[in-house]
Amino acid sequence: MLERIKRTASFIQNKVDFTPEIGIILGTGLGGLVDSIDIKVALDYTDIPDFPVSTVQGHHGRLIFGMLGGKRVVAMQGRFHHYEGYPTQEVVFPVRVMRMLGIKRLFVSNASGGINTSFRTGDLMVITDHINLLPNPLIGPNIEELGPRFPDMHNCYDKDMIALATKVSDDLGIKLQYGVYVGGTGPTFETQAEYRYFKAIGGDTAGMSTTPEVIAARHMGIPVFAVSVITNCGLSDEPGDHEDVQRQGAKAGVRMTQLFIEMINRL
Numbered sequence: 001m002l003e004r005i006k007r008t009a010s011f012i013q014n015k016v017d018f019t020p021e022i023g024i025i026l027g028t029g030l031g032g033l034v035d036s037i038d039i040k041v042a043l044d045y046t047d048i049p050d051f052p053v054s055t056v057q058g059h060h061g062r063l064i065f066g067m068l069g070g071k072r073v074v075a076m077q078g079r080f081h082h083y084e085g086y087p088t089q090e091v092v093f094p095v096r097v098m099r100m101l102g103i104k105r106l107f108v109s110n111a112s113g114g115i116n117t118s119f120r121t122g123d124l125m126v127i128t129d130h131i132n133l134l135p136n137p138l139i140g141p142n143i144e145e146l147g148p149r150f151p152d153m154h155n156c157y158d159k160d161m162i163a164l165a166t167k168v169s170d171d172l173g174i175k176l177q178y179g180v181y182v183g184g185t186g187p188t189f190e191t192q193a194e195y196r197y198f199k200a201i202g203g204d205t206a207g208m209s210t211t212p213e214v215i216a217a218r219h220m221g222i223p224v225f226a227v228s229v230i231t232n233c234g235l236s237d238e239p240g241d242h243e244d245v246q247r248q249g250a251k252a253g254v255r256m257t258q259l260f261i262e263m264i265n266r267l
């Protein structure tokens with residue numbers, strides 16, 4: 001695995017004369033942030049040897065290198081999900097490649113279903129902690145060069161970056177919620193009983209991504225900041241709908257983009 005990560009990183013380095021400081025993973029309907037990047041190079045995932053290829057509608061599947069908020073960034077427009085059939089070790093492959101390329105911090109976004117009843121569709125929730133119900137991507141032989149066998153998960157979501165988000169949101173007048181993200185397998189949206197279960201175990205939102213990538217990043221010691229866009233309210237009577245998730249994501253994504261850019265600007 002390590003050889004494959006290094007091989008892919010050096011393939012990219014040969015194509016792109018650019019050392020990113022910040023990695024960004026964009027969730028469903030949230031690819032609009034890319035329009036704010038002064039793009040130097042964009043690589044289709046299909047053109048990167050060893051990269052998995054995303055199949056979900058609404059995911060473009062490009063690795064984008066450029067300037068954002070005055071910093072050098074690499075953004076994944078479209079991510080890989082376990083529900084597409086990828087083992088979580090594959091899901092986290094790009095995060096490990098981004099580390100090899102030089103990133104020092106990771107920003108993550110996702111669409112998710114609110115289960116905290118004070119949340120509304122379109123709210124942004126800063127993830128303060130998570131409950132991972134997906135297979136842990138670190139299962140298997142540990143890659144010592146990347147990190148320890150038993151990584152600590154305190155401060156999984158970087159407290160300083162959360163404090164910065166609070167400051168920036170005050171300054172920009174963006175309302176933020178805070179809470180715990182529950183990462184499940186999907187692809188079904190949860191049953192009403194499952195949403196109640198997620199709430200009972202301490203969750204505020206339910207999604208199908210993020211926890212594997214965050215675990216892999218923390219394994220490598222990368223500070224992480226993550227936001228959930230609440231695209232539906234799980235405990236309401238409204239059925240979950242992928243197109244609605246994309247629509248709500250695109251709308252709320254504008255505020256998420258502002259937040260990310262200004263945070264990156266002030267780092």
Ligand code: HPA
Nearest residue numbers: 111112113189206207208
């Ligand atoms: N559950 C899981 N994943 C999701 C949801 C949800 O309600 N909404 C958007 N992604």
